[in-house]
Amino acid sequence: MIDRLIELALRNKFLVVMLWIGIAGWGLWAMLKAPIDAIPDLSDNQVIVFTDWQGRSPQEVEDQITYPLTVRWTFISPARACWNA
Numbered sequence: 001m002i003d004r005l006i007e008l009a010l011r012n013k014f015l016v017v018m019l020w021i022g023i024a025g026w027g028l029w030a031m032l033k034a035p036i037d038a039i040p041d042l043s044d045n046q047v048i049v050f051t052d053w054q055g056r057s058p059q060e061v062e063d064q065i066t067y068p069l070t071v072r073w074t075f076i077s078p079a080r081a082c083w084n085a
Helices: 002-011 013-033 058-074
Strands: none
Touching: 002 013
């Protein structure tokens, strides 16, 4: 069977070249149309919170305001950005 396939390819060189060009063109088209995500985003969700509490130390602000807000806002799935001025 392989002998017949090789013999057919040798007798029809033009068809083999055209088939090769067609497959190479199809591959090029598929490569250009395929969506590419070369580096997937595997990082954790990020929430940036700026808080100000007059008369308190930065550690107290972090413990009492910033950390609880960050934890709660992290689990809000439809949230894209949370800003508080």
